Amino acid sequence: MMNEETREKMEAALANNTEMLRWCPDDELVWMQKGMIHMEAKQFDEAVAAFSRAIIRWPYSAEPFNLRGHCMINMGNYAFAAADYQEAYRLNPDKWEIMYHYALALFLTGEYERAEMISRRTVAAAEGAGNLAAASA
Numbered sequence: 001m002m003n004e005e006t007r008e009k010m011e012a013a014l015a016n017n018t019e020m021l022r023w024c025p026d027d028e029l030v031w032m033q034k035g036m037i038h039m040e041a042k043q044f045d046e047a048v049a050a051f052s053r054a055i056i057r058w059p060y061s062a063e064p065f066n067l068r069g070h071c072m073i074n075m076g077n078y079a080f081a082a083a084d085y086q087e088a089y090r091l092n093p094d095k096w097e098i099m100y101h102y103a104l105a106l107f108l109t110g111e112y113e114r115a116e117m118i119s120r121r122t123v124a125a126a127e128g129a130g131n132l133a134a135a136s137a
Helices: 004-023 028-040 044-057 062-075 078-091 096-108 112-128
Strands: none
Touching: 004 028, 028 044, 028 062, 044 062, 062 078, 062 096, 078 096, 096 112
16 A cells, blocks of 8 residues: 555656647557556556557567566566566567576476576676676575
């Protein structure tokens, strides 16, 4: 449950976002912002709807798939999360954070061998990016 101040800030952010969408309905970043506002408020259905809208308009951008995958994991929809992370990974194979969540979603669906394979790639990518803390996790 969110407190009154947090609820008011979220409502103000959504009102601002709605106004921005009136003027820029095709702006991916505005749709992403809408999804992130809902995600922060743990309103995952609304966040999924916003990220899905971004995906329809910009199917070659990894980030809407990545963020929708986060929502899907939070909602317990692990197979959908794995599919979203797989697409995000295809679109941006060098981002170890996407690989990490892809491996997690695969693990949660019981696809342990695939999860291990992606986990090994995650460690290699994180080490290559100089992120030793992530690689040792």
